Amino acid sequence: MIVIGGGLAGLAAGVALAESGWRVRLFEQRPFLGGRATSYVLPDGEHVDNCQHVTLGCCTNLDDFYRRVGAADKIRFFDRLLFLDPQGRRGEMQAGLLPAPFHMTGAFAKFAPLTLKDKLSIAWAMLNILQTNGRTWDVDQFGGISMLEWLRRRHQTKGAIERFWRVVLVSALDEELENTDARYGIDVFWKAFLSNRTGYRMGVPSVPLAELYDGCKTAIEQKGGEVNLRATARRLQIENGAVTTVHFDAAREERSDAVILAVPHTAVSDLLPDEWKRKDSAFRNLAMLKNAPITGIHLWFDREVMTEPFVTLLDTTTQWIFNKTALYAPPNGAGKNSAKGQYLQLVVSASYNLLKKPRQEIIDLCLKEVRQALPAARDANLTKATVIKEAAATFSPEPGVDRWRPKQETSVQNLFLAGDWTDTGWPATMEGAVRSGYLAAEAVLRKEGRPHQFVRPDLGPDGLVALWARS
Numbered sequence: 023m024i025v026i027g028g029g030l031a032g033l034a035a036g037v038a039l040a041e042s043g044w045r046v047r048l049f050e051q052r053p054f055l056g057g058r059a060t061s062y063v064l065p066d067g068e069h070v071d072n073c074q075h076v077t078l079g080c081c082t083n084l085d086d087f088y089r090r091v092g093a094a095d096k097i098r099f100f101d102r103l104l105f106l107d108p109q110g111r112r113g114e115m116q117a118g119l120l121p122a123p124f125h126m127t128g129a130f131a132k133f134a135p136l137t138l139k140d141k142l143s144i145a146w147a148m149l150n151i152l153q154t155n156g157r158t159w160d161v162d163q164f165g166g167i168s169m170l171e172w173l174r175r176r177h178q179t180k181g182a183i184e185r186f187w188r189v190v191l192v193s194a195l196d197e198e199l200e201n202t203d204a205r206y207g208i209d210v211f212w213k214a215f216l217s218n219r220t221g222y223r224m225g226v227p228s229v230p231l232a233e234l235y236d237g238c239k240t241a242i243e244q245k246g247g248e249v250n251l252r253a254t255a256r257r258l259q260i261e262n263g264a265v266t267t268v269h270f271d272a273a274r275e276e277r278s279d280a281v282i283l284a285v286p287h288t289a290v291s292d293l294l295p296d297e298w299k300r301k302d303s304a305f306r307n308l309a310m311l312k313n314a315p316i317t318g319i320h321l322w323f324d325r326e327v328m329t330e331p332f333v334t335l336l337d338t339t340t341q342w343i344f345n346k347t348a349l350y351a352p353p354n355g356a357g358k359n360s361a362k363g364q365y366l367q368l369v370v371s372a373s374y375n376l377l378k379k380p381r382q383e384i385i386d387l388c389l390k391e392v393r394q395a396l397p398a399a400r401d402a403n404l405t406k407a408t409v410i411k412e413a414a415a416t417f418s419p420e421p422g423v424d425r426w427r428p429k430q431e432t433s434v435q436n437l438f439l440a441g442d443w444t445d446t447g448w449p450a451t452m453e454g455a456v457r458s459g460y461l462a463a464e465a466v467l468r469k470e471g472r473p474h475q476f477v478r479p480d481l482g483p484d485g486l487v488a489l490w491a492r493s
């Protein structure tokens with residue numbers, strides 16, 4: 023078995039198949055694993071994630087994958103999400119004592135950045151989602167409407183849209199509401215906030231991202247497989263409807279019973295023979311998937327400027343501030359107030375407006391916002407800053423996008439696809455990538471005649487939602 027691509031999709035497929043007895047040979051073009059969810063070392067020795075990555079309690083397959091590779095204890099979960107507006111008003115999302123779907127009612131009632139009218143309109147839309155168990159009859163009927171249109175049909179106030187729906191969904195889906203398929207937006211609220219009490223809990227790695235994948239290499243090698251880094255696949259040779267050879271740089275050629283292509287969707291086309299791109303619309307349709315950007319801004323201060331582990335800002339370009347110094351510190355608190363200062367990482371999803379801006383301009387803009395939000399930062403000196411722009415961070419979940427996403431099984435008999443862009447039902451996330459890898463592994467085993475299920479089910483409804491669903 024050859025797996026091309028060492029991102030989460032390729033790793034999940036590789037580890038699952040190795041556990042099922044396949045000898046997996048994984049080829050990754052970069053010198054490290056993790057793909058878009060990774061970290062590297064800056065020239066001055068500082069470890070940085072390409073961007074802060076977070077998971078949620080509802081990401082059951084990512085959780086399963088971290089457990090398989092021994093990384094689960096490197097994810098720290100938080101029950102409280104904090105929001106801050108430029109006027110200094112705070113809001114929280116945190117489960118109280120009531121059962122789902124009312125578990126957030128107490129925190130929501132006290133959410134200061136929203137008016138009573140905003141809250142009533144949000145409650146109305148939430149009721150709509152509950153009534154349909156997270157399904158969306160008007161979306162299905164019209165074949166993909168935007169989230170913004172869905173919200174307008176439910177008479178959402180401007181405040182509710184800008185300070186609630188946009189804030190949660192742009193971060194979760196990396197796209198503006200007007201360009202997001204409502205199905206995805208509704209799914210976020212159903213799975214993470216309404217159907218159960220724990221789906222919203224936010225998991226943040228306590229180590230640089232690349233350290234989460236150490237166990238993958240071991241899992242594959244222990245079963246006789248290999249992980250090849252700096253190995254760029256250039257072309258798949260297909261004869262009589264099956265891949266016969268994978269051609270790599272330096273005239274290296276490898277043959278295998280089956281191949282899983284786990285590269286980004288933009289890289290698939292270069293690897294396939296023209297004849298197959300002409301013949302199979304599943305390959306041609308990949309050109310219809312659009313990219314959405316995320317920008318990470320890394321700021322180092324000469325002193326502590328923030329005590330919270332992370333905070334969401336409202337009405338600013340900066341969407342999230344992560345306190346990396348605290349997040350990397352041991353849970354007992356040692357090292358949180360590092361004498362060396364403090365490292366913050368800011369995230370801006372759907373950052374179309376930042377792509378063309380010079381890096382210094384982005385740093386100045388975000389620094390101003392950080393100093394407004396965090397009074398302690400006003401007197402602190404910025405000792406270092408860097409900006410990482412990921413222009414193709416995710417595929418854009420635009421209305422109707424699902425029709426362009428291919429299944430993991432292809433018309434080439436021994437070729438399988440994995441990647442967050444394949445048909446998983448999930449948006450471009452680490453959970454989506456792992457699901458795609460598991461689905462590709464399931465497809466391989468099905469073809470082999472020994473079906474096996476790797477994909478874990480979603481978190482089930484609990485509390486009153488479970489009673490309602492049963493009745």
Ligand SMILES: Cc1cc2nc3c(=O)[nH]c(=O)nc-3n(C[C@H](O)[C@H](O)[C@H](O)COP(=O)(O)OP(=O)(O)OC[C@H]3O[C@@H](n4cnc5c(N)ncnc54)[C@H](O)[C@@H]3O)c2cc1C
Pocket residue numbers: 026027028029030031032049050051052055056057058059072073074075076077253254255256284285286289316317318412414415416440441442443450451452453454455
């Ligand atoms: C800035 C940013 C922030 C994000 N934040 C979050 C978040 O907070 N939470 C979340 O869940 N998701 C987040 N995501 C999305 C998440 O990172 C991706 O959905 C996921 O990592 C995709 O995994 P993948 O395996 O499908 O693809 P990739 O990670 O892109 O893996 C593909 C791999 O294939 C390799 N490759 C490509 N061509 C070849 C070739 N010819 N030969 C060999 N190897 C090749 C690449 O080097 C890469 O390692 C974020 C993404 C970005 C970019």
